Amino acid sequence: xxxxxxxxxxxxxxxxxxxxxxxxxxxxxxxxxxxxxxxxxxxxxxxxxxxxxxxxxxxxxxxxxxxxxxxxxxxxxxxxxxxxxxxxxxxxxxxxxxxxxxxxxxxxxxxxxxxxxxxxxxxxxxxxxxxxxxxxxxxxxxxxxxxxxxxxxxxxxxxxxxxxxxxxxxxxxxxxxxxxxxxxxxxxxxxxxxxxxxxxxxxxxxxxxxxxxxxxxxxxxxxxxxxxxxxxxxxxxxxxxxxxxxxxxxxxxxxxxxxxxxxxxxxxxxxxxxxxxxx
Amino acid sequence: xxxxxxxxxxxxxxxxxxxxxxxxxxxxxxxxxxxxxxxxxxxxxxxxxxxxxxxxxxxxxxxxxxxxxxxxxxxxxxxxxxxxxxxxxxxxxxxxxxxxxxxxxxxxxxxxxxxxxxxxxxxxxxxxxxxxxxxxxxxxxxxxxxxxxxxxxxxxxxxxxxxxxxxxxxxxxxxxxxxxxxxxxxxxxxxxxxxxxxxxxxxxxxxxxxxxxxxxxxxxxxxxxxxxxxxxxxxxxxxxxxxxxxxxxxxxxxxxxxxxxxxxxxxxxxxxxxxxxxxxxxxxxxxxxxxxxxxxxxxxxxxxxxxxxxxxxxxxxxxxxxxxxxxxxxxxxxxxxxxxxxxxxxxxxxxxxxxxx
Numbered sequence: 033x034x035x036x037x038x039x040x041x042x043x044x045x046x047x048x049x050x051x052x053x054x055x056x057x058x059x060x061x062x063x064x065x066x067x068x069x070x071x072x073x074x075x076x077x078x079x080x081x082x083x084x085x086x087x088x089x090x091x092x093x094x095x096x097x098x099x100x101x102x103x104x105x106x107x108x109x110x111x112x113x114x115x116x117x118x119x120x121x122x123x124x125x126x127x128x129x130x131x132x133x134x135x136x137x138x139x140x141x142x143x144x145x146x147x148x149x150x151x152x153x154x155x156x157x158x159x160x161x162x163x164x165x166x167x168x169x170x171x172x173x174x175x176x177x178x179x180x181x182x183x184x185x186x187x188x189x190x191x192x193x194x195x196x197x198x199x200x201x202x203x204x205x206x207x208x209x210x211x212x213x214x215x216x217x218x219x220x221x222x223x224x225x226x227x228x229x230x231x232x233x234x235x236x237x238x239x240x241x242x243x244x245x246x247x248x249x250x251x252x253x254x255x256x257x258x259x260x261x262x263x264x265x266x267x268x269x270x271x272x273x274x275x276x277x278x279x280x281x282x283x284x285x286x287x288x289x290x291x292x293x294x295x296x297x298x299x300x301x302x303x304x305x306x307x308x309x310x311x
Numbered sequence: 312x313x314x315x316x317x318x319x320x321x322x323x324x325x326x327x328x329x330x331x332x333x334x335x336x337x338x339x340x341x342x343x344x345x346x347x348x349x350x351x352x353x354x355x356x357x358x359x360x361x362x363x364x365x366x367x368x369x370x371x372x373x374x375x376x377x378x379x380x381x382x383x384x385x386x387x388x389x390x391x392x393x394x395x396x397x398x399x400x401x402x403x404x405x406x407x408x409x410x411x412x413x414x415x416x417x418x419x420x421x422x423x424x425x426x427x428x429x430x431x432x433x434x435x436x437x438x439x440x441x442x443x444x445x446x447x448x449x450x451x452x453x454x455x456x457x458x459x460x461x462x463x464x465x466x467x468x469x470x471x472x473x474x475x476x477x478x479x480x481x482x483x484x485x486x487x488x489x490x491x492x493x494x495x496x497x498x499x500x501x502x503x504x505x506x507x508x509x510x511x512x513x514x515x516x517x518x519x520x521x522x523x524x525x526x527x528x529x530x531x532x533x534x535x536x537x538x539x540x541x542x543x544x545x546x547x548x549x550x551x552x553x554x555x556x557x558x559x560x561x562x563x564x565x566x567x568x569x570x571x572x573x574x575x576x577x578x579x580x581x582x583x584x585x586x587x588x589x590x591x592x593x594x595x596x597x598x599x600x601x602x603x604x605x606x607x608x609x610x611x612x613x614x615x616x617x618x619x620x621x622x623x624x625x626x627x628x629x630x631x632x633x634x635x636x637x638x639x640x641x642x643x644x645x646x647x648x649x650x651x652x653x654x655x656x657x658x659x660x661x662x663x664x665x666x667x668x
Contacts, residue, residue, distance in 0.1 A: 060362065209393055216362060216364075216459075217458065217462065218385045218415060219385055219410075219414050220414075227410070229397065
């Protein structure tokens, strides 16, 4: 068998899966996004860009902006929280303990995300664990649940491992002799971080950033369960168009605008990721 | 005082391993000192203690008269050339060399000028904008050197900097490095496990073994008069013999190694009835014709011939003991295995060696 035929044969299952389960549905959704809603929630296949024009109305642009804001904040907070953890595991922990700590890092995945969001409700609600603890030391209760802060907490919590793992991987590859060399040449700890550690772990930061930013952009569960009635994000908006408003064409158009935002985010991360391959 | 080093009773352990034990060492300003020893002897740890990457458990470290034991690496007046260069892959040649100057916040014009001068010094002028991964091993080595020299440190530390180069380039760099050091009059502390490298380059050599300095002296002093068995062995003294001291008389020690009896000039350390280690360099062993009428010579048989180009080593068994004798290419005579010869050990060539660590 020629190498070419062998390659085709090996790729066929994946290609077929992608075609049937991704390309075809995407094409159908795109077609739907050009149509309009029928009186009973069906799709009228009369093509126009009306749904896209509507998606760019200030009301919806505001929701997109909120989602971008949530995704950006989630990414920044995940980076700030995961960087020291990844650094600690990569550079401070003895080799024999590393794999155990990495398992701990992904341990939350063993439970459904949904269940973990409910756990946050238990923690955050007005009679919840945190407020009970505050009351026990004589502090007043806070409204922690059903607002944007709760959404952010849930989202950061859920995405944290996706930031920590690529960061750890890029730090493991970082030659610590380079840090010694920087110290030897007069760089203080802070400057070693800025001049050597950050630039050389940029690939991990970019990979983690993409892995956190993209799902956060379309976040649905955390806003749905932890968010308030007024705090709509794109994910919930799309879901509501399909399930509540029964306006699939508009929901589809919103999805494609969201996909466009994702492409922009990936493009922004391409340079540091390409730099990674050069190292 | 600038560039002087004083190590006083320094010790360093990693867990149960004592990497450096009670080492004391003095280096004069502008001296080229080599820490020589096999891997694991503590030479690299001692260098890392000087650089500040490790802190000593005991003892004092003074550089230019100042106690540096408590100073972090970035505050010490030393710079290091690392074994595997440790060049910053995200910066070009100029960026690497300029790194230390930028840390000192020097003005851009001064940085540019000093980088250019440093690159000229290591014969890499014009390489400023090259990427590090485009460089050959020798060029990387030079960049690493320029990066450290550009800061004009009081002491330059070099951790096996030539180990990764091929033999020819290494020989060239040895000479270049030595010339550079003499020109700059900078104190160099050089770590290597290569005996020839140490002898070629150094003003003085500290031979290390099991965390201690076994002997510290000029290359010729070490070569001519190794103090311990370890030093003698490491500097290539092929004939190391455990001998019984039968008598000490008239400035000579009468020794016996099995059935082989010979004399050594008494250095005051031989005690009749005790055992002693002695060493003889192969080139000091005299090989004579089988019928030579020399009273103190021994009958022997050639067991092996090791041809080395510029000289030949003969393994001769005399009175049950194998002795290596070297003859320079010009003086060598054709001999075959099993051929009978006579062999003499001049008393002044037999050196008493301490057992060492």
